[in-house]
Amino acid sequence: MQQPFNVLPRAAMAGELVPADYFRRMDRDGLCREGRPLEVDLGCGDGTFLMEMARHFPERDFLGVERLLGRARKVCRKLTRNHLENGRVLRLESRYTVEWLLPEASVSRLHLLCPDPWPKLRHHRRRVLQVEFLAAVRRVLVPGGELLFMTDHQEYFEWAGEKVAACGGFEQVAWPAEAFFYPTTDFQRQWEREGKAMWRLRWRTPSPAERPCDTVTCRT
Numbered sequence: 001m002q003q004p005f006n007v008l009p010r011a012a013m014a015g016e017l018v019p020a021d022y023f024r025r026m027d028r029d030g031l032c033r034e035g036r037p038l039e040v041d042l043g044c045g046d047g048t049f050l051m052e053m054a055r056h057f058p059e060r061d062f063l064g065v066e067r068l069l070g071r072a073r074k075v076c077r078k079l080t081r082n083h084l085e086n087g088r089v090l091r092l093e094s095r096y097t098v099e100w101l102l103p104e105a106s107v108s109r110l111h112l113l114c115p116d117p118w119p120k121l122r123h124h125r126r127r128v129l130q131v132e133f134l135a136a137v138r139r140v141l142v143p144g145g146e147l148l149f150m151t152d153h154q155e156y157f158e159w160a161g162e163k164v165a166a167c168g169g170f171e172q173v174a175w176p177a178e179a180f181f182y183p184t185t186d187f188q189r190q191w192e193r194e195g196k197a198m199w200r201l202r203w204r205t206p207s208p209a210e211r212p213c214d215t216v217t218c219r220t
């Protein structure tokens with residue numbers, strides 16, 4: 001019998017978010033619980049950061065996005081074992097998730113931590129952080145929402161600053177060490193152990209009062 005093309009190939013496991021339709025923007029209701037801020041960790045890896053955040057902020061909801069099935073499953077198991085009901089994992093590609101699945105104004109903070117730097121010039125187009133991606137980030141963030149980026153790769157750090165400037169619509173905000181609770185990620189730990197410096201950038205979208213008239217519904 002012929003199957004419709006968007007039938008799931010497998011059942012969702014505990015702690016996993018499986019969209020009902022991968023070709024349609026999700027509803028906010030399906031993403032997080034009513035009235036709770038949603039934070040998204042793109043490329044969540046082994047879930048160290050996601051788990052710590054979910055534990056520390058039980059009043060917030062967290063979504064890890066990870067393209068590798070094995071890693072995504074492992075994080076689901078850890079969340080379930082630790083009874084962290086405010087954390088879930090979506091096994092999917094980060095750019096696709098932000099550009100096509102997340103609804104507008106649904107995310108309060110988006111974390112892109114130690115993403116693959118793709119150092120060779122001919123591979124730069126594989127980097128997650130691109131102008132089109134940033135335009136989509138701007139759309140999915142709530143007004144006043146934040147994008148937090150951290151890398152050990154200085155050239156990727158500079159590239160990120162340039163792409164955000166080219167995209168526009170973000171304001172850079174300071175990110176002093178220890179300014180707020182922010183757990184060390186698995187890769188960050190490895191690189192700091194090797195003596196590498198971490199480069200951090202934090203941007204915010206304007207809150208409604210700060211937005212110019214053409215970016216909000218501003219009827220006269």
Ligand SMILES: C[S@@+](CC[C@H](N)C(=O)[O-])C[C@H]1O[C@@H](n2cnc3c(N)ncnc32)[C@H](O)[C@@H]1O
Binds near residue numbers: 045066093113115186
């Ligand atoms: C270098 S690791 C960093 C993991 C974690 N953020 C940390 O700091 O420990 C990058 C992770 O992102 C995942 N990843 C890489 N590109 C991705 C993409 N385009 N979409 C989703 N996940 C991706 C990889 O599978 C890997 O788990």
